[in-house]
Amino acid sequence: MADVARLAGVSSQTVSRVSNGFAGVTEDTRRQVLDAMRELGYRPNSAARALRRGEFRTLGVITFSLSTMGNIRTLEAIATSAAQHGYAVTLLPVAVPTQDEVNGAFSRLGELAVDAVIVIMEIHLLDAATVSLPPGVQVVVADSDAGDRYTVVDTDQAGGARDAVRHLLDLGHETVWHLAGPEDSFAAQRRANAWRDTLTRAGRIPPPLVRGDWSAESGYRAGLLLADEPDCTAVFAANDQMALGLLRALHERGLRVPGDISVVGFDDIPESASFLPPLTTIHQDFAEVGRLCVEGVLSKMRQDGEDEAEHGTTLVPTRVVVRESTGVPGRER
Amino acid sequence: MADVARLAGVSSQTVSRVSNGFAGVTEDTRRQVLDAMRELGYRPNSAARALRRGEFRTLGVITFSLSTMGNIRTLEAIATSAAQHGYAVTLLPVAVPTQDEVNGAFSRLGELAVDAVIVIMEIHLLDAATVSLPPGVQVVVADSDAGDRYTVVDTDQAGGARDAVRHLLDLGHETVWHLAGPEDSFAAQRRANAWRDTLTRAGRIPPPLVRGDWSAESGYRAGLLLADEPDCTAVFAANDQMALGLLRALHERGLRVPGDISVVGFDDIPESASFLPPLTTIHQDFAEVGRLCVEGVLSKMRQDGEDEAEHGTTLVPTRVVVRESTGVPGRER
DNA sequence: CTGGGCAATGTTTACGTAAACATCCGCTGG
DNA sequence: CCAGCGGATGTTTACGTAAACATTGCCCAG
Known part of the structure; x- marks a missing residue:
């Protein structure tokens, strides 16, 4: 900076002013400094900037395994x-989702x-973590x-699940089976709860819940089970991957989708439009979630000291994407 | 730091020594400092650390759209x-893969x-970019x-493509069709070249190349075309997504996989094991690629001044994962 | 013509750390 | 018994920047 100042024939402070786009610098001077x-x-x-300003202009993101498309x-x-x-x-990657790793991060x-x-x-995972954040560091949480x-x-998990179930009920299905995500996932839990609620409120009896682990493989296994349930005409899978496995299992068992069984997924991953058949699913707007996280954390930083604990949840709406995996019930018993 | 030093009854320099794990501090002192x-x-x-040390202990990663699983x-x-x-x-995200955006990044x-x-x-994209890196900042490139x-x-794109083709030839297919990625992708180009070379060396005549854009949708369109080619008994798709679309198209046209047509993908995305049928594909070891990138850039930093321009390419081997989408030829013409 | 005011620029200083150098003290060998 | 040595700790300084305050010089009102 001193060199630039010397070459431009000004003081280093003026260089600073230019480099920060400060007003009050003559156009002439500005150009000379920029040239230098x-x-x-x-x-x-x-x-040095960060040291002087006391801020880094940097956001940290803690997440483990970028394994899910949503994250x-x-x-x-x-x-x-x-x-x-x-x-x-x-x-801040967390290799394995264990308490130790999270604490470490x-x-x-x-x-x-x-x-x-x-x-x-x-x-x-956050709960039990010894969360000793440096003071003044704000936190926003997604996926929780x-x-x-x-x-x-x-994402409005509950709203999405409700829409999925309603879509199937509207088509005329008596009830809807649910292929849930793993028990320890809040997202899975909330989708399952909303599924049950929606059915109950519509006066239907929720069939037993089938549990998967998000993977296509677990969907496949669940599909083999469901294929043997003659009453099952509609399945709401808690994500698209499991729906994919489900489709394969049903196909193997000679069941047509949606002829015999309708399937709805969740996420709307890009591939789901090319499943066999193309999957009706609940679209999540992850971009919006990310955007709101940043907005949220920045606005919290601006308020800072004022009245700290203004927590709350912002829900991002979902959208039903109807493709070819759902239709009116028609399974012959 | 000064506060800690005061509380521990030592100088700030000793605090620094402790916080950097320096030797030459009595166990007693160390404990007192840690307590403080x-x-x-x-x-x-x-x-302040970075300012003093002259390094940030931080690596920048430039990539656009984390859209591909590989990246x-x-x-x-x-x-x-x-x-x-x-x-x-x-x-350093680059929203759209344009020259301007890359320059901006x-x-x-x-x-x-x-x-x-x-x-x-x-x-x-890097080539035309006005790459004016701060001096002393080393670069390692992946996917190029x-x-x-x-x-x-x-990844050893050529090796993987060669193995894919050989796998199909070994099964007895007369030749192998190729569903390539977009023209402007080097990875796609290299896979296509290796496909052609391998066929030619085996004395086979490469069929016309079919072009996709990595998406499942483009694979679907290509599949509709290939279904009408009576000579086509084996297809090597340049990625798993296109293979997925391909499978759907073939299924729609009543062609069995692998009965009528064998399909091989590339990438081994997690879902490919649950395709209909489970996809034979070329596994890429992205973890190894990432690891080597870091090793490479760190070792370059250590050498630094010495003899700069020791560029070169490190190839990470692939692995053929045989599943159910490939078999001996049997298509009735 | 002159003094006040203001815009443009310069000077001083502190941010928190760690390297370099300085000091202290206890122990050992002659 | 003391010089000298080495390990433990303290003191000084500089890293590059930007805020706060100081100065300059010009313009215009009185």
Whole structure:
């Protein structure tokens, strides 16, 4: 910076003013400084900047295994949205979803150059974590429900599940079976609860719940079971991967979709439009979730000291995408 | 830090020594300092650290749209591997793969707190980019081939494609059709070239190449075409998504897989084991790619000044995963 | 013509850390 | 018994920036 100042024949403070787009610099001076910067290949040192300003302009994102498409899309939206606000995004990967790992990530966080944190994680892992955040670091959580303790942004899991069930009931199905995600997932839990509620409110009897683990393989196994249930004419799978496995199992057993059994998924992954048959599913707007996470955390940073604990949950609506895997009931018993 | 020093009754330098795990501090002193740190909730300020040390312990990753599973898995492996080396990872998202956006990312990079960069991107976008990297920032590129200008780590695309074709020839197919990725993708290009070479070397005549765009939808369209080619008994799709669409089209046209047509994919995405039928595919080891990217960039940083331009390409081998979509030829003409 | 005001620019300083150098003290060998 | 040595700790300083305050010089009203 001093070199630039010398070359431009100004003080380093003026260089600073130019590099921060400050008003009150003559157009002439500004151009000279910019020229000098270019000539010397000057780049502001972000460490010194951060030290002086007391902020890093960086958001930390804690998430484990970018294995689910949802987390990835959310992360991507976070990164894009953060960039628009002039923030960078630092990734805190948690290799395995164990308590130790999560604790480790949070403690590493302490030494990390980060102004705020977005956690993409089932809340129950967060709960037990020794969350000792550096003071002043705000947190927003995605993929969870704990609006009382954290600020949460999430897809409207319940609304999506309700729509899925209603779609099938509207087609004339007597009831709807549910292929749920793993027990320890809040998202799975909420989808299952909404499924049960919607059926009960419509005066239908919820069939026994079938449990999967999000994987296509577990959907396949569940599908073999469901194929043997003569009453089953409609299945709501808690995600598209399991629906994929389900379709394969039904096909193997000679059952037509939607002729014999209708299937609805959840997520609307890109591939689901090319399943056999193309899958009716609940579209999640991950981009919106990511965007709202960033907005949320930035606005919390701005308020900061004021009245801290204004937690709450923001729900992002879903959308039913009707394709060819659902139709009127027609299974011959 | 000064507060900690005061509470522990030592100088701030000793606090620094403890916090950096320096030798030459009495066990007694060390414990007192650690206690003081805990009591005051002290966290080293990473900005000041970076300023003093002249390094950020952070790697930048430039990639656009985490849309392909490969990039995501690579990114994840990079993050994990970097963490093991005590490095954080900052994401530089490029929303749309245009020249401008790439240039923008690189210029933002200049002001970013980053010691080195890993680029996950087709090289042709990098080429035209006004790549003005801060001096001393090393680069490693994944998903490309430009070993002469950059240090590159990539899956052995050619080897994988060769194995796919050989697998089909070994089963007795006269020749193998290829459903290629988009023209402007180097990965697609290399897979296509290897496909053609392998056939030619085996004395077979390569059928006309069918072009897709990586999407399942494009695979579907290609499948409708291929279904009408009576000579076609084996297809090598350049990725699993297109293979998925292909399977759907063949099924719609009443062709059995592998009875009438054998299909091989590329990538081994988790879902491919649950396709209809489960897909034979070429497994890519993205984790290894990511790991090698980090190793590569760190070792380049260590050498640094020495003899700069030691570029080269590291290839990560693939593996054929045989499932149920391939078999001996049997299509009735 | 002059003094006040204001816009443009310069000077000083502190941010938190760690390297380099300085000091202290206890122990050992002659 | 003391010089000298080495391990443990303290002191000083600089890293690059931007906020706060200081200064300059110009313009215009009185």
